[in-house]
Amino acid sequence: MSRILKQEMEQDFFYVHDSIVYGAIKKCRISYNHANFDDFVQIGRIKLVDAYREFPKNLFNEDYFYQFTGYAxxxxxxxxxxxxxxEQRIFEREEALPESYEEWGMINPEVFDEDFVVWELFYSMLNCLSEKEQHYLKDSVIEQLTVTEIAKKRKVSRKTVYAWRKQVAKKLEHYQDVLKK
Incomplete structure (x- = not known):
């Protein structure tokens, strides 16, 4: 049986049966200060309306009214x-990040900081290069491809790759001083 909760009945329905939702929440041991308390209330109310729609007997009969409360x-x-x-499955799949460098397995946190500085420097270098030169730098530094492999990947001659390398070296001369420090 499928019945519809009419809008004029809605307020009275929730006034009478909302205690079912809060009772179920209490039985689940969800407190008012739980982060998702309001979400649980809404889920409970939706299921309460589903129970009203699906309950097979006449709710205007007093005997069936009490059966409905148990069913709902x-x-x-x-x-x-x-x-x-x-929520528990999601929580179990998530892994918290460690609080300290020791938990990360890093004995020397300065190494991490140095790597960060080098990568920041790398990305700032890219800004002063043309698009082709950026491709060359990424292929040679990040992917660690040889000149021949870069030439095959970019479908150019090795001579062109050598020209890119020469242009990159010329444009990035002032960055060498920063890296030596």
Missing amino acids: FRKVYWALMDQIRK
Whole structure:
């Protein structure tokens, strides 16, 4: 049986049956200060309306009214437990980042800082190069390709790659002083 919760009945329905949602939340041990408390309330209310639509008997009969409360409570409780399980699975898959360098397995944090500076410098170098020169620098530094491999990848002659290398070296001469420090 599928019934519709009419808009004029909606406020009275939730006034009477909202305690089912809060009871199921309490049974799941979700406190008011839980980060997702409002989300659980909304999930519970949605399932409460689903229970109203799907309940097979006449709700205007007093005997069936009490059966509905038990039916709705179970439906809301199971939906909340499913949501808790989903959140738990997501939490278990996520891994927290370590708080200190030692936990990262880094004995010397300055090494990390030096690498960061070098990569920042690398990206600042790219800004003063043409597009072809940028491709050459990325291929040679990041992918560590040889001149022949770069020529094949970019579909140019080796002589052209050597010309790019010469232009890059000329444009980046002032960066050598920074790297030596």
